[in-house]
Amino acid sequence: MEIFRAPRVTLIARPEFIEPEHLRVQWQGPASAGERLAEFAGRICYMSQNNPANRSTAEYLENIKKQGHGSVLEHAVYVLLIEGISRSCSHELVRHRAGFGYSQLSQRYVDESHAAFVLPPALLGDAPLEAEWEKEVTEAQAAYVRAVEALMQRYAWITDKVHRRKVAREAARSVLPNATEVKIVVSANARAWRTMLELRTSEGAELEIRRMAIACLRVLQREASALFSDFEIYVADDKQDAARVAFHKV
Numbered sequence: 001m002e003i004f005r006a007p008r009v010t011l012i013a014r015p016e017f018i019e020p021e022h023l024r025v026q027w028q029g030p031a032s033a034g035e036r037l038a039e040f041a042g043r044i045c046y047m048s049q050n051n052p053a054n055r056s057t058a059e060y061l062e063n064i065k066k067q068g069h070g071s072v073l074e075h076a077v078y079v080l081l082i083e084g085i086s087r088s089c090s091h092e093l094v095r096h097r098a099g100f101g102y103s104q105l106s107q108r109y110v111d112e113s114h115a116a117f118v119l120p121p122a123l124l125g126d127a128p129l130e131a132e133w134e135k136e137v138t139e140a141q142a143a144y145v146r147a148v149e150a151l152m153q154r155y156a157w158i159t160d161k162v163h164r165r166k167v168a169r170e171a172a173r174s175v176l177p178n179a180t181e182v183k184i185v186v187s188a189n190a191r192a193w194r195t196m197l198e199l200r201t202s203e204g205a206e207l208e209i210r211r212m213a214i215a216c217l218r219v220l221q222r223e224a225s226a227l228f229s230d231f232e233i234y235v236a237d238d239k240q241d242a243a244r245v246a247f248h249k250v
């Protein structure tokens with residue numbers, strides 16, 4: 001059985017910026033397409049393409065965040081593939097609605113007989129607790145397999161095999177634990193990512209989603225530092241990573 005001890009976060013899409021020839025900006029400093037797109041959108045508001053303050057993109061976006069001009073950040077959309085999170089973690093994640101889009105592995109269609117499970121961070125490194133947990137999820141998975149087999153018999157009259165499997169799996173999944181691993185594609189604009197990250201990287205967040213949010217933050221900071229550089233990652237008193245943000249939700 002595969003057990004995840006950390007999430008896997010992969011950037012799978014980023015903005016492409018096509019600068020209009022008739023409204024060229026006097027760019028300063030290096031920047032990614034998403035950062036330039038946000039700067040371009042901000043400069044349209046004041047028609048300041050000539051960059052009168054001679055700001056680099058990083059300086060310009062720092063000021064945007066400071067001023068709370070968050071709508072400018074909505075143009076830059078980043079798509080992450082998140083794997084190795086539990087069903088309970090994804091349930092918390094999908095509560096973030098504004099500016100987000102999701103596609104999550106379906107337990108109705110996918111056979112979970114060989115599903116992976118996510119060890120809760122609070123158990124990590126405690127051998128007896130880990131062993132007990134592993135025993136429990138193994139038993140739950142065996143119960144799932146038995147339920148699918150029994151339900152396939154019970155609904156043998158359904159001639160369409162795909163439909164019959166769906167009927168069996170959608171009922172049998174009820175015995176799978178919250179720890180069952182899911183894979184989810186998450187699209188969000190930079191403003192929406194910032195709002196979610198502020199809530200979920202904080203010390204008050206549940207440990208697994210906090211760990212996932214920190215992993216997302218690291219990917220996004222690498223990709224577009226000017227949009228996420230005001231998040232500071234630190235080790236909290238509970239010895240887990242957390243983050244604080246300089247410019248709050250706007």
Ligand SMILES: Cc1cc2nc3c(=O)[nH]c(=O)nc-3n(C[C@H](O)[C@H](O)[C@H](O)COP(=O)(O)OP(=O)(O)OC[C@H]3O[C@@H](n4cnc5c(N)ncnc54)[C@H](O)[C@@H]3O)c2cc1C
Nearest residue numbers: 092094095096097098099100192195196199200204205206
């Ligand atoms: C530490 C923590 C504990 C939590 N505990 C629980 C819990 O026990 N039970 C529970 O059910 N949930 C819980 N949640 C989830 C929480 O209630 C929110 O659903 C989640 O944080 C998403 O926040 P949001 O609604 O602001 O996000 P989004 O839906 O992404 O919204 C972002 C922002 O857009 C605006 N907005 C969005 N929709 C509307 C609307 N319909 N009307 C007006 N403005 C809108 C608001 O300004 C909102 O802050 C918890 C969250 C955290 C971080």
